[in-house]
Amino acid sequence: MTIHYHPSIEMLTDYAAGSLSLTHSMSIATHIEQCQECQQQIRKLTTLGGQLFTQTTTEDANIVDLKASFFDKLREQDRSESMSSTVKEQGRRDQSTDHMTSEETLLSWEQDYQVPKSLRQFVPFGYDKLKWMPLSPSVKIATLCQEEGGAQVALTRIKAGASIPTHTHTGDEITLVLEGAFSDKSGIYRQGDFITRDASHKHKPMVTKDAECICLTVLDAPIEFTGWLTRLFNPIMRRYHPHSNH
Amino acid sequence: MDTVKQIDSDDHMVQDMLAISQNRDQEALNRLFDHYVPKIRAFCLAAQPGANLMADDIAQEVMIRVWRKAHTYKPETASLNTWIFTLARNARIDYLRKNSRHQSNIDPEYLWRDVIDENADPFKDAQQKRDQERIQIGLAKLPQDQQQVLAKVYLEGKTHKEAAEELSLPLGTIKSRVRLALHKLTIYIKR
Structure with missing residues (x-):
């Protein structure tokens, strides 16, 4: 798989450093699951983090007390663990069978779709099991999480050959193609492609005719539809966004 | 060091x-x-x-x-x-x-x-070792202003944008300092 559109080096750096917001980190984590090139980049950026980390130190702190309490805690935990290990063992066995059933369900429902590991917290049973809200006969969205004071993460599912009405963004928007492909006047985007659009951008994405398209989107602020009829959607989009006043 | x-x-x-x-x-x-x-x-x-x-x-x-x-x-x-x-x-x-x-x-x-x-993957491991050494040696040679920005991002947990605000510098300056540093450490090669 060749991926043509990647996150900026700034975003990758902030992700490796752990300074990027969790919502944006989710889109990076999902991209690097599919992108070898960015995986390599993250590896090096993390090595740099390790190096900067070794250069730090605090001289003033007295760690003797901290150490004593740490070893007490460790002994306490080890003791309670060995006592409950048989119970735990049983629990683990149950958990692993649970896990298998959910994997199997995932496969039987959607033969071709592999939900990225980074999204499984919010998509544990496959895309079909999510609560989808129809925006039009061919477009639906499912909100995965909304951060107070942060962005909104959602999935958009568009039928083959359909298009999303022309819209602009009131904030930055990240789109990551999970399944299928779509195009706009700037290019064609396939699985794994990572596209960033800012508020000035006005576009009309169209899905290719061969298959439906599922995208992960991270929105800083609600999108605004610009066509006269589709402007009717705007109150709905605002209502489903955490920043709205409605 | x-x-x-x-x-x-x-x-x-x-x-x-x-x-x-x-x-x-x-x-x-x-x-x-x-x-x-x-x-x-x-x-x-x-x-x-x-x-x-x-x-x-x-x-x-x-x-x-x-x-x-x-x-x-x-x-x-x-x-x-x-x-x-x-x-x-x-x-x-x-x-x-x-x-x-x-x-x-x-x-x-x-x-x-x-x-x-x-x-x-032995090939990858060897590559990893080389990267590691290059970064370790290169980091000490970076100019102060580049080291400072890297420290803001990695140690203080600031995004590029927050680092710019704190240092009262344009975001573009912060970006180019980080890019220059990453380039010298051969982490970033322009695509």
Whole structure:
């Protein structure tokens, strides 16, 4: 798989450093699951983090007390663990069978779709099991999480050959193609492609005719539809966004 | 910093990791505690100055993970410093999301997986070693202004945008400083 559109080096750096917001980190984590090139980049950026980390130190702190309490805690935990290990063992066995059933369900429902590991917290049973809200006969969205004071993460599912009405963004928007492909006047985007659009951008994405398209989107602020009829959607989009006043 | 000396002391600590995973050697853990806890605390205090309680909590949490996860550490795929950095980074993210004003239900465990690849690849490992050495040597030679911005992003946990605001510099300047630094460390090659 060749991926043509990647996150900026700034975003990758902030992700490796752990300074990027969790919502944006989710889109990076999902991209690097599919992108070898960015995986390599993250590896090096993390090595740099390790190096900067070794250069730090605090001289003033007295760690003797901290150490004593740490070893007490460790002994306490080890003791309670060995006592409950048989119970735990049983629990683990149950958990692993649970896990298998959910994997199997995932496969039987959607033969071709592999939900990225980074999204499984919010998509544990496959895309079909999510609560989808129809925006039009061919477009639906499912909100995965909304951060107070942060962005909104959602999935958009568009039928083959359909298009999303022309819209602009009131904030930055990240789109990551999970399944299928779509195009706009700037290019064609396939699985794994990572596209960033800012508020000035006005576009009309169209899905290719061969298959439906599922995208992960991270929105800083609600999108605004610009066509006269589709402007009717705007109150709905605002209502489903955490920043709205409605 | 004396690079040769650092690599030598790193070897001792890798031995300590082995002693922990194979023999549950508490003495070895004791030595790693002395070496890494001041660094983990400094790393936390850089992001939240004065938050000593948080620094203590995170340092303990990281050392407990070292004790429990020592067997998953593979010296050929990442240096011990890098491995412990990722533990500290993840613990700090987790602590902040649970205790900050903007609580989040996104679990960082899903987003930052181990740096250690599942498949062993000798070619990649050799490459990794070379990258490691290049970064270690290159970092000391960077101009002060570039080191400062890297420290803001990595240690203080600031995004590029926040670093720009704090240093009263245009975002473009911060971006180009980081790019220049990454370029010199051969981390970033323009696509």
